[in-house]
Amino acid sequence: MVDLSITLAGLKLKNPVLTASGTFGYAEEYADFVNLSRLGGVVTKSITKEPRAGNPPLRVTEVPGGMLNSIGLANVGVEAFVKDKLPFLRKTRTRVIVNIAGNSVEDYAAVVARLDQEEGIDAYEINLSCPNVKEGGLTFGKNPAEVFRMTQHIRLHTKRPLIVKLTPNVTSIGDLAQAAVDGGADILSAINTVVGMAVDVKTRKPILGKITGGFSGPALKSIALAKVFEVARRVTVPIIGVGGIFSAEDVLEFLLVGAHAVQIGTANFIDPAVSETIVNDLQTLCEDQGIEAVKDLIGRLEIQERAVLFG
Amino acid sequence: MKTDPVLKPPKPVIGQYPVVEQTWLNEAYFKIRILADDIAEKASPGQFVNVRPGQTYDPLLRRPFSIYLADPEEGWIELVIKQVGRGTELLSRLRVGDQIDMLGPLGRGFDIETVETAILAGGGVGLAPLVFLARELSLFPKEIYFFQGFQSKADVCCLEDLAALNIAPVVTTDDGSFGRKGFVTEAVKDFIKDRNVQSGTELFACGPEPMLKEICNIVDFYHLTGQFSLETRMACGIGACMGCAVPAFDGEDYRLVCRDGPVFRNREVLL
Numbered sequence: 001m002v003d004l005s006i007t008l009a010g011l012k013l014k015n016p017v018l019t020a021s022g023t024f025g026y027a028e029e030y031a032d033f034v035n036l037s038r039l040g041g042v043v044t045k046s047i048t049k050e051p052r053a054g055n056p057p058l059r060v061t062e063v064p065g066g067m068l069n070s071i072g073l074a075n076v077g078v079e080a081f082v083k084d085k086l087p088f089l090r091k092t093r094t095r096v097i098v099n100i101a102g103n104s105v106e107d108y109a110a111v112v113a114r115l116d117q118e119e120g121i122d123a124y125e126i127n128l129s130c131p132n133v134k135e136g137g138l139t140f141g142k143n144p145a146e147v148f149r150m151t152q153h154i155r156l157h158t159k160r161p162l163i164v165k166l167t168p169n170v171t172s173i174g175d176l177a178q179a180a181v182d183g184g185a186d187i188l189s190a191i192n193t194v195v196g197m198a199v200d201v202k203t204r205k206p207i208l209g210k211i212t213g214g215f216s217g218p219a220l221k222s223i224a225l226a227k228v229f230e231v232a233r234r235v236t237v238p239i240i241g242v243g244g245i246f247s248a249e250d251v252l253e254f255l256l257v258g259a260h261a262v263q264i265g266t267a268n269f270i271d272p273a274v275s276e277t278i279v280n281d282l283q284t285l286c287e288d289q290g291i292e293a294v295k296d297l298i299g300r301l302e303i304q305e306r307a308v309l310f311g
Numbered sequence: 312m313k314t315d316p317v318l319k320p321p322k323p324v325i326g327q328y329p330v331v332e333q334t335w336l337n338e339a340y341f342k343i344r345i346l347a348d349d350i351a352e353k354a355s356p357g358q359f360v361n362v363r364p365g366q367t368y369d370p371l372l373r374r375p376f377s378i379y380l381a382d383p384e385e386g387w388i389e390l391v392i393k394q395v396g397r398g399t400e401l402l403s404r405l406r407v408g409d410q411i412d413m414l415g416p417l418g419r420g421f422d423i424e425t426v427e428t429a430i431l432a433g434g435g436v437g438l439a440p441l442v443f444l445a446r447e448l449s450l451f452p453k454e455i456y457f458f459q460g461f462q463s464k465a466d467v468c469c470l471e472d473l474a475a476l477n478i479a480p481v482v483t484t485d486d487g488s489f490g491r492k493g494f495v496t497e498a499v500k501d502f503i504k505d506r507n508v509q510s511g512t513e514l515f516a517c518g519p520e521p522m523l524k525e526i527c528n529i530v531d532f533y534h535l536t537g538q539f540s541l542e543t544r545m546a547c548g549i550g551a552c553m554g555c556a557v558p559a560f561d562g563e564d565y566r567l568v569c570r571d572g573p574v575f576r577n578r579e580v581l582l
Contacts, residue, residue: 025551032322045553053564060546060554062372067546074553074565218368246368269546270363270373272325272414 002286003293004279006040006261008238009186011123011161013040013095013261016251016294017279020242020265021046021099021125021165022071024275026085027092033272038279041095043263044085046127047115048100049107051077056209061198066217066244067266068196070210073101078111082118090120097163101127105153112157123160126151126185129167129192141167141192144179151183163187163240166231169195173227174234181235189240189263191227194220216266220244225257232258232299246274248281255297321353323417323549327410331387336468340393340436341403342379343411348386350415354378356444357420357540357574360390361548363412364398372546374398375569377440377517378416380472391469393436417548418573421538423447426513428454432499432526434518435461440540440574441517442472449476456502457481460495460518464488496525503533510534517542524582537577543568557581 004015018041024030027042036042054074061068076084081098089096098121102108108126115121128141128150140146151164164180166173168191177188193214198207206212224243231239241259245251246267254262267274286294332344350360361373379391394403405411421444423429429448433441438459448455457480461467467489473480482490483498491498495518502508510533516526517540530537545555550570558581559566566572566580 023547023552025549029547029549029551033325054553054556056558057556057565058544059556060372060544060552062370062544064369065371067372069546069552069554071553071556074556217371266371266546269552270368270371272547272549 002283002291003295004282004286005293006295008240008260009161011095011187014038015040015279015282016255016259016261017275017282018043018095018097018240018261018263019268019275020263021127022069023265023268026081026089028085028088030268030272030275031088034276037093038276039094040261040279041097041122042089042092043097043099043125044081044089045075046073046099046101047075047078047081047111048073048102049078049110051075051080058207058209059213061207061213063196063198063215065219066215067269068198068208068213068215069193070208070213072210078114082114086118086120095122096120097123097125099125099127099165105150108150108154109157112154116158116160121160123163123187124154124158125163125165125189126154127165127192129165129169141176142170144175147176148179148183151180151185155184161186163189165189165192165242166227167192168223168227174230177231177235181237185237187238187240188231188235189242190231191220191224191243194223216244218244218246221250221253225253228254228259229257229301245278248278248285251278251282252285252297255294256299256301258299258301260295260298321416323415324349325412325414327412330405330407330409330411333406336391337465339466340391340468342389342391343402343405344387344389345411345413346387347413348383350413351381351386351388352383354381354388354416355420356423356447357440358416358418359440359548359573360388360413360415361417361545362390362402362414364401366412370398370401373414373548374402375417375542375545375548375573377540377573378443379439380443380446391436391439391442414548418569419571421515421540421574426453428508428512429456430499430502430508430512430514431455431457432495432514432516432518432522433457433459434495434516434522435466437516437518437522437540437542438469439517441515442469444515445473445478446476449478458483458495458499458502460484460498460522461489462486494522494525496522496529499526500529503529503535508533508535510536512536513538515539520582527577527582530577538574539577540573541568541575541580542573545569
C-alpha cells in the first residue's frame with residue numbers, strides 16, 4: 001500500500017490531490033460524482049466580503065489546448081458562504097481550504113477575520129491575482145512589494161495555514177514567491193490562469209465579454225511546471241502545483257519539479273469525477289513504479305549538471 | 312447570486328452509452344439515438360445532456376444538447392444536432408455501436424403542469440427540445456400549435472416525428488423555399504391575432520436570440536405567458552464554473568443557463 005499522505009506546513013492531507021478554486025464550486029455541486037472524502041482537500045470558489053454577480057457574458061470559450069474564462073469572482077459573499085455553504089463543507093471529511101479575494105487589503109482581512117470565527121476550515125488560499133487595489137490601480141498580485149504587504153497584513157488575522165496563490169503573469173514568479181514567504185505565507189500555490197484572449201473574425205469582436213480572460217487547460221501544464229520549478233528553487237515552503245493537471249502522471253510531474261501537492265482545475269469540467277479517479281490512479285501508478293510514499297518524489301527531478309537553467 | 316432554483320432537478324448521471332442509431336436528416340442536421348436508460352428515465356422536456364465530443368482533450372469542453380426525445384420504456388434518448396464546428400463534426404462521425412460520453416439529464420426543463428393551450432415556436436435546431444415537449448403535452452388533453460422556422464428548404468427536418476404525434480406544424484423558411492415565407496415569429500403573431508388568442512395560453516420557444524427577443528415581445532404584447540430555452544457556451548453544466556451566465560431581467564444579477572435554466576420564464580432573464 002503506497003503512502004499517499006502529504007504534510008503541508010503542518011496541514012496533513014490524505015493524498016496530494018486537491019481541487020482548484022473556481023472549478024469545483026462549493027464542492028456540493030460535485031458530490032453526485034465524487035466521494036469527497038477520498039480527496040486530499042477541496043478549495044472553494046473565491047469568497048469576497050460582499051456577494052459578487054460576476055462579469056458580463058460571454059464568460060467561457062474553448063480555445064486550442066484549453067479554455068478562457070472571465071467569470072469575475074462570482075460568489076455568494078462571506079455571510080452566505082458561512083450560512084449556506086460551510087455546513088455542507090464541514091461534513092465532507094476532507095480538508096477544506098477557502099479561497100479569498102477582495103478589492104483591498106481590508107476586504108481580505110475582513111473575510112479572514114470572519115471565517116476565523118468558524119469551525120471546519122483548514123486553511124485559506126489568498127487569491128492576489130484578480131482585481132485592482134482600491135488606492136492604486138495596480139494589480140497587486142503582480143507587485144512583490146504589494147504581495148508582501150498584503151500577506152503580512154492578512155497574516156495578522158489568522159493562525160490557520162495561509163496559502164498565497166501566485167500569478168504567472170509576471171516577469172519573475174520567484175520574486176512574488178519570495179515576497180509572499182517574507183510576508184508570512186506558509187504555503188504557496190502556483191499558478192493561477194494565464195491572461196489570454198480570443199477573437200471572432202466574422203464579427204471582429206472579442207469573444208469574451210471582458211475581452212481578455214484566464215487561460216487554463218492541458219496546454220497550461222508545461223508553463224505551470226516551469227513556474228513551480230522556478231518557485232521551488234527560490235523558497236523552501238511547500239508548493240501546491242496547479243495548471244493543466246488531467247491525470248496521475250501529471251501529478252507525478254508536478255511532485256518531481258518540487259510541488260508537495262496539486263490542484264485539479266479545468267479537468268473537473270470535462271469529467272466531474274476526475275479528481276477521485278486521479279487519486280485512485282495515483283495509488284496504482286506509484287505501486288507500478290515501486291514508490292512507497294509519494295512524499296519521496298517531491299523535488300526529485302534528475303537534472304544533469306550540465307543543464308542550463310532558465311537559459 | 313441566486314443559488315437555489317425553484318425546482319430541484321433530478322440527480323444527473325455520467326457514463327459511456329452506446330449509439331444505436333445515427334441518421335443524417337439533411338446536409339447539416341443529424342439525429343443520434345443513444346441507449347441510456349438511467350438518463351431516459353429521469354429526463355423531462357427542456358433538459359439537456361452535456362456531451363464529450365471525443366476521447367482526447369482536443370476539443371476540450373463538453374457540448375450541451377437539448378434532449379430531442381426520450382423513451383423511458385425502451386431506455387433511449389435522441390439528440391438532434393446541427394453540425395457547426397469541430398465538436399459537432401466529431402459527434403456526427405459516431406456510428407452504431409460507438410460509445411458516447413454523456414452527463415445528464417441537466418438543468419430545469421419546461422413547466423407544463425398548468426398549461427391548457429400551448430403554442431410552440433422553434434427556430435432552426437431550436438426545435439430539438441420542443442419535439443419532446445410536444446410529445447409530453449400530447450399525452451394530456453391540451454391544445455397544441457406548433458410553428459417551426461428554418462432558413463431554407465434544405466434545413467427542413469423532423470416533420471415526420473411531429474406527424475407521429477398528430478401535430479401538423481406551420482413551417483416557415485426565411486427564403487420561402489418551403490412553407491410560408493418569412494420568420495416563424497411572424498407566423499406566430501398572425502396566428503395569435505387571427506385566433507384572438509387569450510391570456511392563459513403559454514408560448515414555448517427555442518431558437519436564436521433575436522427570435523426569442525421577438526417571442527418575448529409577443530408574449531408581453533398579447534398578455535400571454537412564455538417559457539423559452541436558451542443556448543449558450545458552458546463548461547461544467549452543473550453550476551460550478553459559472554461560465555454560462557446570462558443577465559437577469561433586472562439587469563443587476565445573472566442566472567446560470569445550466570442550473571437556473573436552460574428554460575426560463577418570460578421576464579426572468581434579459582435577452
